[in-house]
Amino acid sequence: MKQIFVCRESALMPRWREAFPDARCVDESFALEMASAEVQAWVVIQGDTWPVLVRQLAQQGAQQGAIVSVLSYAPDSREATQALEAGARGYAHALSPPELLSQMALVTAHQGIWVGPELMAQVVGGAYRALGGEERLREEMLDRLTQRERAVAVAVAEGNSNKAVARLLGITERTVKAHLGAVFRKLEVRDRMQLVLKLSHQEQSVT
Amino acid sequence: MKQIFVCRESALMPRWREAFPDARCVDESFALEMASAEVQAWVVIQGDTWPVLVRQLAQQGAQQGAIVSVLSYAPDSREATQALEAGARGYAHALSPPELLSQMALVTAHQGIWVGPELMAQVVGGAYRALGGEERLREEMLDRLTQRERAVAVAVAEGNSNKAVARLLGITERTVKAHLGAVFRKLEVRDRMQLVLKLSHQEQSVT
DNA sequence: CCCGGTATTGGACCGAAGGACAGGTAACAG
DNA sequence: CTGTTACCTGTCCTTCGGTCCAATACCGGG
Incomplete structure (x- = not known):
């Protein structure tokens, strides 16, 4: 499983290297070329076009694309859902410790989702409300x-x-x-x- | 990491045993007693009280409870969100192949979420609408x-x-x-x- | 038959909420 | 310099919201 970070060389954090010594740092267009099921891509959020990139990386053509995780310097639940919605399988703070990144890699490589407990609660809470779950709670109160x-x-x-x-x-x-x-x-x-x-x-x- | 299935002995599927030869099959009250961070609990859906059980297993007292995964014979996105909202970390079809269950165990044991691609899309979609849609309107007001x-x-x-x-x-x-x-x-x-x-x-x- | 829960209303009291009117400073555009 | 806007404060005054201490009436279970 190849690890690639999609960002400028200068923006590459040392702790990422620490987590994945063999990782490469590439730009967007090159990342798209080498996207495959054997690749784990780490997209660092900058600007507002990252969802497009994530989407492209995640579903390369018809079949399985790369395994995409998104790193943000200012994580919040809206961004997290946006990332997952675009096809990312992981979402975490860009300054997460190396051990956490390794863990994310392990989880996402096995069809798992990694988001972080507190954000996950909000994401799920949103979905829960959206799918009518809140009605039940409301009823529970009222009865x-x-x-x-x-x-x-x-x-x-x-x-x-x-x-x-x-x-x-x-x-x-x-x-x-x-x-x-x-x-x-x-x-x-x-x-x-x-x-x-x-x-x-x-x-x-x-x- | 101990594996326990919460269901009647008769409802235990052979394929679960295959995935976890050392797994035990216990009833609800006993499951609650032995819930801890070292335990991976598999709750098989029957009736409509399972969310309560999941919640109790997942947050035993003040600290970290067991790692709970929910197995359903008729999976759907509403049930999936309900499971996640209750604190479950995994949700899958009860008849999933043993390899998949092992994979789930691996993922959930490492702080991951396992839901299955197609269901995850719906869950996230719901969250996206809930968080994204309303946020925008709210911002429009506030600005x-x-x-x-x-x-x-x-x-x-x-x-x-x-x-x-x-x-x-x-x-x-x-x-x-x-x-x-x-x-x-x-x-x-x-x-x-x-x-x-x-x-x-x-x-x-x-x- | 009495007890407890529900539904209804009264009066009194006090604090919170919101409007009216009247100020003050600071920044910024014309 | 003047007009505007955001921001901050003050004093009245009225209404609204919430609580405490009552009372009456119905209805079902023990």
């Missing part, structure tokens, strides 16, 4: 409430004021407050803000 | 604001009170209100509720 409380909670979570909810349900604003109080206790939130955040997606930051 | 307004807006959208935002940014609560007022005008929302809904996802119901 701990009574009918009325549920109705109030949903209405509030849609951005309605207490008064508006009262009109909607044909009850007093006072009663809305009572139900809402119960909802707060049961779902363990402080106020309607936290409720909205809890019911929409799970990423509230406790102050 | 109509000044630096300070943006900072206030996101802080509020995370559920912070005016006072908390003031502390966070090192300014007066009054100033927070001023910026927030500007944000409301520019984004055409009535209050912080609508702001949260507008910035988190696009589904506010105008009353």
